[in-house]
Amino acid sequence: MEAEPLKDFSLEAYLSLEQESGIKYEYHDGTVVAMAGGTIEHGLISGNIFGELKLGLRGHQKPCRAINGEVKLHIASFNKYLYPDAMAICGPLQRAPQHQDAIINPTIIVEVLSASTERYDRGDKFFFYRQIPTLKAYILIDQYSPSIETYNRIGDLWQITRTTGLDKSLAIEALNLEIPLSAVYEGVEWE
Incomplete structure (x- = not known):
């Protein structure tokens, strides 16, 4: 319900x-x-992607940091506060003027798809996210099979790439980072 x-x-x-x-x-x-509340798979995947982002950004040539799903994102143009499953921010951390515990300048946003949120994550939520000027990539992770879609901003357009299979790696161009899907899905068991 x-x-x-x-x-x-x-x-x-x-x-x-x-x-x-x-x-x-x-x-x-x-x-x-x-x-x-999320499923066990959702929790494992969002924890894994956050951990991989954090490790991958350590020692990065430009100052980037990973943020988990506990931090709010403010989208001023729509007066929204949302909780993405993970984010990465490159450069100085910018906080929302009205609420200092919310950020406004993610470089990438990650959402783990579920049956109840997939339509929203792909539709309206992606529309809201696209209004963020600093956003360079939006990553959607399927929790039911090893498949990840990455939307990369190229000028005013968004290019989609699908990566499927545990033997593949997720390329995050905006961060100059590759993450094996086997690491993203570590511990996940499908029936």
């Missing part, structure tokens, strides 16, 4: 709700939606 959205919330009320409840919520210009 999906949670009922809470409507007519001010930003202050939203931030207070999160702080008091300890529950993560997305904020959509006045509407607040509780974040659903």
Whole structure:
């Protein structure tokens, strides 16, 4: 069952709700939606990709850092606060002026797809993310089979690349980084 959205919330009320409840919520210009719990596979994959990003960016030629799914992303043009599964930021970390615990300048965003969020992640959420000027790549990881789609920004266009199979590697051009799919899916068991 999906949670009922809470409507007519001010930003202050939203931030207070999160702080008091300890529950993560997305904020959509006045509407607040509780974040659903994920599957074991989702948790493994998002932890693995964060770990691989963190390791891969250590000692990187330009200062980049990995951020896990606990950090909010603010998209000012839509007055949204979202929680991507992982992000990487290159250059100085920029915080949202209204809320210092949210960032505004990801270089890449990663989402692990689930049956309940796939349409949103591919559709409206990707539309919102595309409005972020610093975003160079959007990565969608399938949790049901070893398959990853990468959308790379080239000027005003987005080029898609699909990488499939545990013997392949995910190339993240924006970070000059390659990650084996076997590492992304480590510990995941499919029926």
